[in-house]
Amino acid sequence: MSKLYVLGLTGSIGMGKTTTANMFRDAQIAVWDADAAVHELYTTHTDTIEKIAELAPIAVDGDGVNRDRLRNVLQADKSLFAKLEQIVHPAIRMHRDAFLTKCRELSLSLAVVDIPLLFETGADEWVDGVLVVSTSADNQRARVLKRGMDEKSFEMILFRQTPDAEKRARADFVIETNSLEHVRTEVHKLIEQLTKEH
Numbered sequence: 642m643s644k645l646y647v648l649g650l651t652g653s654i655g656m657g658k659t660t661t662a663n664m665f666r667d668a669q670i671a672v673w674d675a676d677a678a679v680h681e682l683y684t685t686h687t688d689t690i691e692k693i694a695e696l697a698p699i700a701v702d703g704d705g706v707n708r709d710r711l712r713n714v715l716q717a718d719k720s721l722f723a724k725l726e727q728i729v730h731p732a733i734r735m736h737r738d739a740f741l742t743k744c745r746e747l748s749l750s751l752a753v754v755d756i757p758l759l760f761e762t763g764a765d766e767w768v769d770g771v772l773v774v775s776t777s778a779d780n781q782r783a784r785v786l787k788r789g790m791d792e793k794s795f796e797m798i799l800f801r802q803t804p805d806a807e808k809r810a811r812a813d814f815v816i817e818t819n820s821l822e823h824v825r826t827e828v829h830k831l832i833e834q835l836t837k838e839h
Contacts, residue, residue, distance in 0.1 A: 645744050646751050646835050649768035651759035653802050654795070655785035657774045657818030662755045664828045672753045673740040675733060682732050683708065692728045696721060716797060730762070750836045760803045760811060772831065773812035775805055776819055 652658040666672050682689045683706035694701040700711035744752040785795050816827045
């Protein structure tokens, strides 16, 4: 099996992380998406759904965990964050490990793990390198509010995320997401660099 380079992709809300992840996918790079894994757990993973139902009964319905209701419960009682993470993180880890095992079996040389709270959860300790996507604070706010998120939810998410300046300082690679063409060019350069080195 060839050596797999695991690139952690992160960036604060509204910084262009999803767009960047999709550009890696378009270039035929395997991408694991932490948010998609959480969605899968919340809708199909019975054990996770049952544990969350014990923690916050109002957040669970016939379709699994309702993320909006869960967010409201968390806003009302911040102490539940830690309890929720104890339920979700081990299940997410198993999901991610299965993805990376598959990448190694396929002898891939590069895989991207898209993790919004990468530094916050200590994932920078096990990935081979970290790519941070970033834009100005004004751009960020405009993008998020344009999506329909209210100021209060935006501020709550920002509060839980490592500040952008710190992320940039700790990153191995930074891509400014001010224009799609620039992002695409930088993504392709990075793929070439990382697949050539390994």
